[in-house]
Amino acid sequence: MTVISKFRALFVAGGILLFLSFFLDWYYFVVIDKSGEILGSWAYSPFGGWTVRADSSSDYAPKDLNLSKFAHVLFIGLICFCVAASILKNFETEENLNSVRTIGYALVFLVVFTGFYLVCFPALYLSEVNLYFPFVNVTEDDTDITYSYAMGPGYFLHALGFAIIFPYSMAYYYAVVKFKTIQDKKKDFLDKLKIATGAEELIDFARMIAEEETLFKLGRVKPDNETPLNAKKRYKGEART
Incomplete structure (x- = not known):
């Protein structure tokens, strides 16, 4: 006890x-x-x-x-x-x-x-x-x-x-x-991170890793100098096409 x-x-x-x-x-x-x-x-x-x-x-x-x-x-x-x-x-x-x-x-x-x-x-x-x-x-x-x-x-x-x-x-x-x-501290941190990245929504790193693995399997690998935020935007654009 x-x-x-x-x-x-x-x-x-x-x-x-x-x-x-x-x-x-x-x-x-x-x-x-x-x-x-x-x-x-x-x-x-x-x-x-x-x-x-x-x-x-x-x-x-x-x-x-x-x-x-x-x-x-x-x-x-x-x-x-x-x-x-x-x-x-x-x-x-x-x-x-x-x-x-x-x-x-x-x-x-x-x-x-x-x-x-x-x-x-x-x-x-x-x-x-x-x-x-x-x-x-x-x-x-x-x-x-x-x-x-x-x-x-x-x-x-x-x-x-x-x-x-x-x-x-x-x-x-x-x-x-x-x-x-x-x-409350966690919420404040996420709000500050959202403002710092200038993104409309926070980056979902878990989802991005999953997308990366999917693209790798398809033979489409992102450029080495690409940032996570740019990668996210590029993946969204490719998804629309």
Whole structure:
């Protein structure tokens, strides 16, 4: 198994982890009094929002994070597409990488989207409602009430998924972009060659060799000082006659 094949297997596993992470808890918020009694306990998941884990007082309930469920659905759809594409379309065996260019871009977008969740969830949504990251216990001096803040398994599963989809996604994208760059350079070279020769079309050397062999068999050999371009024109003229 090649290194790329191993990265590919890791990518599929990472995609599965990302998918599962959306159905697990991403955050826990617990309120405890000085005697150790739990006054409130909540868990947050992307699709379920805040759910009560014990008999809890609404006085301590956290605010809604207002994450878009449409974004979650879009993300899951992207995960499914990328995992299926990586299984069905291996860039190592593709003769024409232009045909899988869209997949390369989709894989990079998946990496960016995953990173967005990892960074923006704590930086924007949690901080907006005064929830701390990743593990913090805060005790109020006047009431001796302790507020416990902790990231859940869903978030860490998401982070692990990001780490193991990254290598294959970048390799896929690099292969596609490099191929496109080579194709563009090749096209530029052929265009410059066409201008330099002053010909209406580029010389097909393979065809000229075949024509040369045919003429040799017929006993008609071109002059020694004749250039390939002149030879091509002469052969065309003779073909018309």
